[in-house]
Amino acid sequence: MSGNDDIATLAEELPLEALPLDAWHRARGARMVGFAGYHMPIQYEGIMAEHAWTREHAGLFDVSHMGQLSFSGDGVDDALEHLLPSDIKGLKPFRQRYSMLLDQEGGILDDLMVSRLGDDAFDGAAIYMVVNGATKYDDIGWMIEHLPDAVVMNHMADQALLALQGPEAGEALATLIPETADLLFMQSGPFTWRGVQLWISRSGYTGEDGFEISIPADDVTLLADALCALPQVKPIGLGARDSLRLEAGLPLYGHDLSPAVSTIAADLGFAIQKRRREEGGFIGHARVLKELADGPGAKRVGLKIEGRLPAREGATIHVGAAQVGEVTSGGFAPSVGAPIAMGWVSLPHSAVGTALEIEVRGKRIAAVVAPMPFVPHRYRRKV
Amino acid sequence: MSRYFTEEHEWIDVEGEIATVGITDYAQEQLGDIVFVELPVEGATFDKGDDAAVVESVKAASDVYAPISGEVVEANAALEDEPALVNSDAEEDGWFFKLRVTDASELEGLMNEAAYKKFVAAL
Structure with missing residues (x-):
């Protein structure tokens, strides 16, 4: 047998890095594959079963390969409004928004989540951003090039990221951290669990209710164990993450989105709020304006x-x-x-x-x- | 009846001039949940190594090669309605197609079950 993605070719050519939960995944019987430069679990018991479990109960996804960035310094909002087509100035503390990085021609360099921090989370930084794993180093390079010196970007490579997704995610997380019950979709905030500082948003990539939890890599095994000890929660691999997001209509960078695709062609115009469309002032604005007027x-x-x-x-x-x-x-x-x-x-x-x-x-x-x-x-x- | 195995993770049962072909339990396990199997039509002829079938799992499509030359005499109609049969019973009821073998000497050099087990263990 042979194919694009089969037994013979799943091996990666480049040396892959291990995620903080690498041993944890292997101990749970995960099949590991190379993805975005890391060994990652593609499945545990099987994609169909894991997919169904997430739609009915709660699935725990290790998404620590993704890039977690914080931004601080004078003029950070102005600087990010130059980089991102979304309304950053109007983003309230503890709120999250979907956005993207555009190149000069309006092509999509990456899609991302951006939130305004508060309560001195992440050493008092102003903005928190999660970008795709496969593109994070390119994103960082692009942003360094386009950010003024006064704005400090910190790549928090020692933070792990877990996603807990599914209709029972809320009750599951509330048994460990009761205060998370108050979060609504696209809200976020700092929480403490067994003395560990967490940043949790109510969002995800499955179409289900759920959370994304940023936690120091040193503490992530403890949290993954505590979550999977709950009757609602099972670990879920990348395979089901892909089938779940496809059913939810959510695009995947590098496949549905790329520099060849514009925001409007990607049907992601909702990420560009009215003021930004009118005022512009962001990289790639000319393309957005033209396609809003003439259609993509x-x-x-x-x-x-x-x-x-x-x-x-x-x-x-x-x-x-x-x-x-x-x-x-x-x-x-x-x-x-x-x-x-x-x-x-x-x-x-x-x-x-x-x-x-x-x-x-x-x-x-x-x-x-x-x-x-x-x-x-x-x-x-x-x- | 003798059973042969290929390095491409197919099994071949040979009875007289008819060879039944399927993928191994190891292969189905690696592919994961199988959602569609595209089988050759009766009367199709293959040279050894030709693309003969396609197996689609949730995550990818993989080709299945004709492990020996021959003419297709039957495809497993049960897989149309229940492709998951390949997962549940790869090496018996989940067979793919039957060939009338044109050159039995091509079977030489294929592995027997013990050799295939060794081959898989080394992967």
Whole structure:
């Protein structure tokens, strides 16, 4: 057997680093693969079972490969509004926002979460940011180049990051840290557990209610043990993280998003608030302005696929003889019970309900542009 | 009946001139949850090493090669409705296709079960 991602090629060429929980994953029977420069757990008992567990109970994901950054210094808000298209000045303490780094042409360099700190968390820094693992060193280089000297960026490489996701995540975390029950979606704050300082946000990458927990790497094993000792919680690998986020309609950087894709084409215009659209003043603004006025050439859409054959990244999308797009993520969706995909499609063919064909191994399979998310979000927006 | 194994993690049962081909338990375990199997049509002919089938797990598609040359006489229709059969019973009910062998000498050099076990243990 052979394939793009099979037994023979899962081995990585570059030396991989170990995450703080490396031994913990292995002890729980994880299959480890190279991802973003680290040995990471792709699955424990199996992707389908882990996916279903997260949708029904609570899954614990180790996302310590991601880059955790803090920003402080005079003019930090102005500096970040130059780098990010989102409203930073209007971001209140303990609030989080989805944003992205754009290049001069408005292409997406990375997508990220940005929050305003408070209560002297992270040594009194003003802003906390979580960026993708595979892009973190490029992001850091880009930001150093574009930040004024007065703004200090700190890469907190000694912080681990856990995500607890699923409808039972709230009750599970509240048994360890009762105060987290008050957090709502996209709120965050400092918490203490057994004397350890944590920064917790109510957010995630599965479409479910849940949390992301920043904790010193030295203490993360203790917390992972305490969480997985709860009846609601099991460790979940990267495989299910990918199928869960695809069902939730959330794009994956390096696949659905890249420097070739603009914010508006990616259908992520919600990350650019009204004031920023009007005032500009951020890198890549000209592209955003132009595409808001004229429309992008193509759009990121969801695709429902007929039959059981999955369409994967790279499969071409057609209307008759013409190629009108390409799949950027695709696979079998366990909670939908059918294959789904995400991809870009030229604007005239991107409306929900449009019938398309996808070419898989020389065969055309029927697909239709579908609304996203494929599985409804269940965020905790109010009490 | 003799069972042979390939380094590509296929098994081949040979009975007379008919060879039944599947993937090994090790292979299904590595692939994880299997959601679709694309099988060859009856009458298709393969040279040894040709792409003969595709197995799709949740995370990836993998090719299955024809381990020997031959003509397809039957594909396992049960896999259309229940691809997970490859996970639950890879080396029996989860077989992929049957070939009429055109050159039995190609079986020489394939591993027997003991040699395959050794091969897998060394991976």
